[in-house]
Amino acid sequence: MIEFCPLLATDFERIYPIEQAAHLEPWSPANLLSCFGPRYLNGLMLHDGQPAGFYISDLVAGDSSLMNICVLPALQGKGLGWALLQEYLARSKANRAEAWFLEVRASNHKAIRLYERAGFAEYCRRDGYYGTGNAREDAILMSRLFDLD
Numbered sequence: 001m002i003e004f005c006p007l008l009a010t011d012f013e014r015i016y017p018i019e020q021a022a023h024l025e026p027w028s029p030a031n032l033l034s035c036f037g038p039r040y041l042n043g044l045m046l047h048d049g050q051p052a053g054f055y056i057s058d059l060v061a062g063d064s065s066l067m068n069i070c071v072l073p074a075l076q077g078k079g080l081g082w083a084l085l086q087e088y089l090a091r092s093k094a095n096r097a098e099a100w101f102l103e104v105r106a107s108n109h110k111a112i113r114l115y116e117r118a119g120f121a122e123y124c125r126r127d128g129y130y131g132t133g134n135a136r137e138d139a140i141l142m143s144r145l146f147d148l149d
């Protein structure tokens with residue numbers, strides 16, 4: 001069973017293992033903990049009562065930026081990421097979001113497909129934004145400027 005609830009700073013210990021397992025370059029604890037406060041809208045997904053994924057977003061003057069979304073690797077590919085993204089879109093809309101923005105690694109085809117299916121489209125690329133040295137890759141900036149529902 002999947003449930004959603006607001007993600008609080010006090011959930012940090014429960015979600016940081018997901019951050020570390022899911023991402024190529026996980027955020028530091030300090031970076032993640034800096035994303036709590038009035039302008040942030042963060043959500044936690046529970047699968048059979050256990051943390052399975054989360055998102056971090058900020059919401060300023062109707063613009064919502066999805067800064068982080070991830071699902072525990074063992075539970076990926078089962079529709080949970082889609083459910084989490086839909087929950088983020090619905091909850092931010094209920095909090096008066098009118099436009100949605102995110103950025104993603106150019107090689108992250110799974111996430112890009114997921115975002116495109118949810119109505120996001122590329123509007124800009126940042127060359128060599130991610131990585132270091134020769135192992136650099138572009139960031140793709142995507143937006144969803146209209147409500148599709």
Ligand SMILES: CC(C)(COP(=O)(O)OP(=O)(O)OC[C@H]1O[C@@H](n2cnc3c(N)ncnc32)[C@H](O)[C@@H]1OP(=O)(O)O)[C@@H](O)C(=O)NCCC(=O)NCCS
Nearest residue numbers: 022069070071076077078079080081082104111113114117
């Ligand atoms: C990106 C991520 C959150 C996706 O989560 P997931 O649980 O694996 O994704 P899902 O299983 O929900 O979606 C995968 C597929 O199902 C599709 N899907 C699932 N349910 C769907 C539905 N009800 N309607 C339409 N499409 C659906 C998705 O579009 C996608 O299709 P594809 O695999 O054929 O391309 C997850 O892979 C992850 O945590 N990755 C590491 C962190 C990361 O890269 N985050 C994004 C950074 S920008």
